[in-house]
Amino acid sequence: MTFADLVFTGGAIFTATGVEPMPGSVAVGGGRIIAVGTDPSGDAAVQQLIGPDTEVVDLNGKLLSPGFQDAHVHAVWGGLDLIRCDLAHESTREQYLDRIRNYAETNPELEWILGGGWSMAAFPGGTPTASDLDSVVADRPAFIPNRDGHGAWVNSRALELAGITRDTPDPSDGRIERDADGNPTGTLHEGAMSLVNQLLPETSPADYAQALMIGQHYLHSFGITSWQDAILGGYGDAGDATPAYMEAATSGELTARVVGALWWDRTRGPEQIPELVLRRKNNVAGRFAATSVKIMQDGVAENFTASMLEPYLDGCGHHTDNSGISFVDADQLISNVTELDALGFQVHFHAIGDRAVRECLDAVEAARAINGPNDNRHHIAHLQVVHPDDVPRFAALGVTANMQSYWAALEPQMVDLTLPFLGDPRSSWQYPWGDLYRAGAHLASGSDWSVSTPEPMAAIHVAVNRIAAPGHEEGEYEAFLPEQSLDLLTAMTAYTAGSAYTNHLDETGTIGVGKLADLVVLDRNPFAGPAAEIGLTRTEQTFVEGERVYRAPAQP
Secondary structure: OOOOOEEEEEEEEOOOOOOOOEEEEEEEEOOEEEEEEOOHHHHHHHHOOOOOOOEEEEOOOOEEEEOEEEEEEOHHHHHHHHHOEEOOOOOOHHHHHHHHHHHHHHOOOOOOEEEEOEOHHHOHHHOOOHHHHHOOOOOOOEEEEEOOOOEEEEOHHHHHHHOOOOOOOOOOOEEEEEOOOOOEEEEEEEHHHHHHHOOOOOOOHHHHHHHHHHHHHHHHOOOEEEEEEEEEOOEOOEOOOHHHHHHHHHHOOOOOEEEEEEEOOOOOOHHHHHHHHHHHHHOEEOOEEEEEEEEEOOOOHHHOOOOOOOOOEOOOOOEOOOOOOOOOOHHHHHHHHHHHHHOOOEEEEEEOOHHHHHHHHHHHHHHHHHHOOOOOOOEEEEOOEOOHHHOOHHHHHOOEEEEOHHHOOOOHHHHHHOHHHHOOOHHHHEOOHHHHHHOOOOEEEOOOOOOOOOOHHHHHHHHHHOOOOOOOOOOOOOOOOHHHOOOHHHHHHHHHHHHHHHOOOOOOOOOOOOOEOOEEEEOOOHHHOOHHHHHHOOEEEEEEOOEEEEEOOOOO
16 A cells, blocks of 8 residues: 555644545655545544655644645745845834944945845835935945835935936936926836836845845745746846856755746837747746746836826826826837737736736737637736726636735825825725626736745735735724635635636646645644734745645744
8 A cells, every 4th residue: 555655633634625624634655645535534634644754744733725826926036025124024214224334234245236225105295315325325226126026216426426416307207306496316116117227236146046046935834835937037136037046946945836927028119029939948847937928017106107097196186297107108018918828828917007007908808809819817916996897807808906005005105195196086096806706707826025025824814804904903903895805715726726826837736636745834824813813824834746845833
């Protein structure tokens, strides 16, 4: 008789197949699930597979789930932030400046001060100043993107090196923040970041490799076994991490399954498509495949670059003449997506504003009309503002709604920098997960780390409660649009089977015989407790193909 390599027993099993967890056991052999017992006879069959060399994991009433899959994350960039000046754990202007000062003093050899993670809500109007940054680092240039990566804080030395003055025009895809006299003040939005980041020293292959390993360990610590890296190519303050993925995949150091989304250079046109085809062909190894194309269609609402159907409001509730930016012309987007679709690429869209969402849906609709239906599984990430007329189009077109649920809660950035400038009724159209689900849309989930925490249970908590998870609060707020909440079963399924579908990882995402044993042991069964405690759930162990890739440190 062939015995199992690994057996999980004595707890609840969440299969992500449309049913709530049931008591039972799971056996793993050769990297795959070989038996599932969720009834007495099935459980007995699993117990018979326990041999002298079988490792038995006693769940002790806890939950076994398919490994989480992050459908939109920046794992290498997140790792780079962790080894640079990481501001993600601070929240005020003073804390940011102290952290930057300490980092600069500790690293006097660095030519540039690089990092990231500041929140726009910490600064008036969401725009920090060069003079503030000069007070803690004036001897060398500093370039520090914010949490969402759509803006950067620079000091005077960086502005000087880049030649940015009051006479420098705004690029077509960005904006230089200025004072009343037109002088640059120290915040660069969207494409304006490239004026400085083109001067940054190249990140070394060793740093990319280190960042990937750090990012991978961090994601495994939250039970994440697979992800889609949402930008592979030159963007922001980082170059192309594809070689790091290929090296790790070839050597076996890449323990996660990763789909790479190749960056669509919005300064170019369809002439880049043959290059994308070649990159797709040349970048497949081990658990890594670069099979998606990332098109960023707009910016973000907080800096007024999210593409809106109607203009933004000013601080007094009056319409402005700014409706945001569509980075790719709508007609050209249709042409580009139609060609990519015909070539078998999945298109991974970034769309925050309602106009951007509509333009992405229009592009997929046009592609389907010409190419016919296929299995490319296009998806739109973020979906902050979705016009009600477009909600049913997701299901009709087979477009996945890629949710970053962690953002669907009230916090200072939403209250101070978003709601007043969207106004009604648009403010009520934000993150409409409930409406999308009821309209039949396929749901996937991701974090956008390092924009926000990659912790799936914190995002799932918000998806269910529409309020920040315990320990993640930034003030006392009521639930945000609670009619758009999801039940726990749906939210958990989106972060497992839903993202697995989006990533074309069909042998993962659920617990069933024959599936790859990518699994996570959680420290409790969140289905058995109150919804207000979902976010307290932690990861104890993470497995990929039955091999343990993470174990939480023992508690004293």
